[in-house]
Amino acid sequence: MAEKIIDPWGSALVEDYEKIVKDFGLEVFDSKLLPDPNKIMRRSVVFAARDLKQIANAIKNKKKFYVLSGIMPTGERIHFGNKMVVENIRYFQEHGAETYILVADLEAAAARGVSLEESRKRALDFHIPAFIALGLDPKKTFFYFQSENIKVTHLASETSKKVTANEFKSVYGSLEPGRIYSAFTQVGDILYPQLKERMPGIIPVGIDQDPHIRLTRDIVRRTKQKYNFFAPSSIYHKYTPSLDGGLKMSKSKPESCIELPEDPKQVSKKLMRAKTGGRDTVEEQKKLGGEPEKCMIFELYKQHLIEDDKELDKIYKDCKAGKLLCGEDKKHACELMAKFMKKLTKDIESARKKVNKLKFVK
Amino acid sequence: MAEKIIDPWGSALVEDYEKIVKDFGLEVFDSKLLPDPNKIMRRSVVFAARDLKQIANAIKNKKKFYVLSGIMPTGERIHFGNKMVVENIRYFQEHGAETYILVADLEAAAARGVSLEESRKRALDFHIPAFIALGLDPKKTFFYFQSENIKVTHLASETSKKVTANEFKSVYGSLEPGRIYSAFTQVGDILYPQLKERMPGIIPVGIDQDPHIRLTRDIVRRTKQKYNFFAPSSIYHKYTPSLDGGLKMSKSKPESCIELPEDPKQVSKKLMRAKTGGRDTVEEQKKLGGEPEKCMIFELYKQHLIEDDKELDKIYKDCKAGKLLCGEDKKHACELMAKFMKKLTKDIESARKKVNKLKFVK
Numbered sequence: 001m002a003e004k005i006i007d008p009w010g011s012a013l014v015e016d017y018e019k020i021v022k023d024f025g026l027e028v029f030d031s032k033l034l035p036d037p038n039k040i041m042r043r044s045v046v047f048a049a050r051d052l053k054q055i056a057n058a059i060k061n062k063k064k065f066y067v068l069s070g071i072m073p074t075g076e077r078i079h080f081g082n083k084m085v086v087e088n089i090r091y092f093q094e095h096g097a098e099t100y101i102l103v104a105d106l107e108a109a110a111a112r113g114v115s116l117e118e119s120r121k122r123a124l125d126f127h128i129p130a131f132i133a134l135g136l137d138p139k140k141t142f143f144y145f146q147s148e149n150i151k152v153t154h155l156a157s158e159t160s161k162k163v164t165a166n167e168f169k170s171v172y173g174s175l176e177p178g179r180i181y182s183a184f185t186q187v188g189d190i191l192y193p194q195l196k197e198r199m200p201g202i203i204p205v206g207i208d209q210d211p212h213i214r215l216t217r218d219i220v221r222r223t224k225q226k227y228n229f230f231a232p233s234s235i236y237h238k239y240t241p242s243l244d245g246g247l248k249m250s251k252s253k254p255e256s257c258i259e260l261p262e263d264p265k266q267v268s269k270k271l272m273r274a275k276t277g278g279r280d281t282v283e284e285q286k287k288l289g290g291e292p293e294k295c296m297i298f299e300l301y302k303q304h305l306i307e308d309d310k311e312l313d314k315i316y317k318d319c320k321a322g323k324l325l326c327g328e329d330k331k332h333a334c335e336l337m338a339k340f341m342k343k344l345t346k347d348i349e350s351a352r353k354k355v356n357k358l359k360f361v362k
Numbered sequence: 363m364a365e366k367i368i369d370p371w372g373s374a375l376v377e378d379y380e381k382i383v384k385d386f387g388l389e390v391f392d393s394k395l396l397p398d399p400n401k402i403m404r405r406s407v408v409f410a411a412r413d414l415k416q417i418a419n420a421i422k423n424k425k426k427f428y429v430l431s432g433i434m435p436t437g438e439r440i441h442f443g444n445k446m447v448v449e450n451i452r453y454f455q456e457h458g459a460e461t462y463i464l465v466a467d468l469e470a471a472a473a474r475g476v477s478l479e480e481s482r483k484r485a486l487d488f489h490i491p492a493f494i495a496l497g498l499d500p501k502k503t504f505f506y507f508q509s510e511n512i513k514v515t516h517l518a519s520e521t522s523k524k525v526t527a528n529e530f531k532s533v534y535g536s537l538e539p540g541r542i543y544s545a546f547t548q549v550g551d552i553l554y555p556q557l558k559e560r561m562p563g564i565i566p567v568g569i570d571q572d573p574h575i576r577l578t579r580d581i582v583r584r585t586k587q588k589y590n591f592f593a594p595s596s597i598y599h600k601y602t603p604s605l606d607g608g609l610k611m612s613k614s615k616p617e618s619c620i621e622l623p624e625d626p627k628q629v630s631k632k633l634m635r636a637k638t639g640g641r642d643t644v645e646e647q648k649k650l651g652g653e654p655e656k657c658m659i660f661e662l663y664k665q666h667l668i669e670d671d672k673e674l675d676k677i678y679k680d681c682k683a684g685k686l687l688c689g690e691d692k693k694h695a696c697e698l699m700a701k702f703m704k705k706l707t708k709d710i711e712s713a714r715k716k717v718n719k720l721k722f723v724k
Binding site for chain 1: 520538539
């Protein structure tokens with residue numbers, strides 16, 4: 001339920017995410033650990049972490065560390081989750097991280113039947129440009145295709161022997177061979193940058209990716225004698241909720257899901273029907289004020305559309321005070337979204353021209 | 363028990379191997395399908411097969427087919443099982459097969475902790491020369507290292523999604539992640555030659571390797587639409603029994619196990635203590651004749667030391683008639699074994715010089 005998962009501006013964690021933190025043994029994310037946290041860090045959209053201190057220390061002491069993430073080159077568009085990952089990658093990149101972006105073409109082939117050639121084409125044509133458009137600095141980034149990185153395979157093969165069936169099942173809840181094969185490939189990806197030089201690394205992910213982090217951290221302990229890798233750190237962002245108030249946008253409900261990029265007119269229609277924290281009548285709302293904590297539009301501001309905290313705060317207060325009504329506010333959101341989508345489309349176009357200069361590693 | 367597993371010269375399958383054929387759903391190997399069968403084929407040491415007809419047809423109609431096997435570059439020596447595999451590879455090589463030998467260095471690293479560099483060194487220094495010394499024609503063979511063959515990884519990753527946990531368990535009896543990872547790498551190896559051109563292939567193996575063949579054959583059916591691979595054919599050789607009469611030589615009983623190459627004097631000592639089919643007393647043996655069916659020395663003749671069927675037959679008959687006694691026979695075996703070991707050592711030495719001319723593929 002939306003009431004549970006959308007935390008008020010600046011407030012503590014709400015129930016669902018609190019439960020995740022507890023069940024998964026995560027740390028509550030503390031933005032004060034990091035210098036100049038980005039907006040999703042400051043606003044508790046990034047809500048949990050593992051071993052964040054070793055990254056904070058690396059930043060503070062100007063020690064080497066890395067940030068790594070993957071691109072799944074299926075589909076013609078990306079989603080808000082990818083946008084948050086890039087925002088976090090960018091943050092660490094700007095704070096000195098060696099940056100790795102892998103294209104999960106093996107995974108795309110195995111899970112979705114997309115050929116390696118097709119994945120390569122899509123990644124170069126859209127996904128990598130989209131990441132650059134969202135803020136990734138390509139000059140400071142090493143890219144690779146899983147299908148070309150034999151060292152990832154070496155790590156996957158070797159580390160698969162370090163985990164029993166029961167242990168794997170307790171992390172993933174499944175022993176399907178395809179799942180197992182993919183999981184160890186991801187372990188290989190996460191540790192690959194340390195083959196050249198061991199250093200802390202941070203993996204910004206959605207909470208559904210935590211099993212890979214847990215598995216990798218277990219494996220690091222078990223290969224200590226040979227590799228002495230740093231266990232990967234991680235941070236977790238909340239989902240962007242579905243416009244109807246559900247936990248997570250999903251393509252299966254296209255009317256409540258916004259993809260990137262998407263036609264601004266089409267998005268406006270969806271926004272105008274979004275669930276808000278408005279009262280039953282205008283009169284009531286003027287009297288009692290709105291409930292931004294329950295509002296999908298406010299959540300989009302907070303996660304994606306408004307950079308400036310003061311601007312966000314003003315909206316929050318005006319809504320609470322009954323001064324800002326939903327109709328007007330939705331119009332505002334449509335304008336911001338249209339601006340964002342237009343800029344994104346244009347930036348993807350420009351980024352495409354940089355693709356031939358990317359640094360690929362193996 | 364030795365009585366069960368050693369079939370009399372030329373006889374039908376004995377109980378243990380019959381059970382394997384039945385339980386695994388194998389064909390009984392029929393040497394008449396193949397032109398000029400080699401000695402272990404003629405003598406029912408090769409006892410079972412899958413889909414041998416498609417290979418027989420390829421030979422008959424001079425169609426393309428391949429033979430593939432792997433080298434596990436652990437240890438300083440090989441064993442009689444490897445020798446039988448090479449004998450069969452050589453047979454198919456001489457009958458037109460495109461030949462692939464892979465070095466299972468990923469497997470060696472994962473299962474035994476041997477570094478890739480060490481595996482490479484061992485393979486080039488000993489294992490490949492030993493295969494050449496035993497009859498492999500290096501000029502007609504494509505070699506590769508698992509760790510360098512990304513296409514094998516692609517197949518492994520993709521095919522891992524085609525099998526459920528339950529199905530895997532029913533074939534391997536285990537869902538250990540390391541086992542799963544290795545199994546799909548082997549599926550990748552077995553199918554790799556068909557990526558270039560689809561054609562039948564034969565994998566000569568010991569019976570313990572059959573799960574890989576079964577898994578690969580299942581996967582071939584499930585990837586028909588995309589790849590339309592031929593299901594791999596296979597042939598299975600019996601174990602070389604332990605000199606004390608056990609099912610299989612094992613390094614854990616060094617006094618009953620002969621490795622290749624091994625010092626002739628040391629081997630002679632072991633042979634002199636081998637279990638034979640001799641009677642309790644010389645008088646009795648002269649009267650009743652020996653029992654070559656129960657004799658480890660005779661099994662070594664049959665599997666390894668005597669090429670000529672007439673020569674083998676004479677020994678069989680002389681033993682049965684009580685004319686050939688165990689002491690004399692063991693001396694003969696020691697001579698043949700010494701000759702074999704000396705030649706092998708010399709041939710490995712010469713083969714080492716050919717290693718720089720091998721054809722490696724990726």
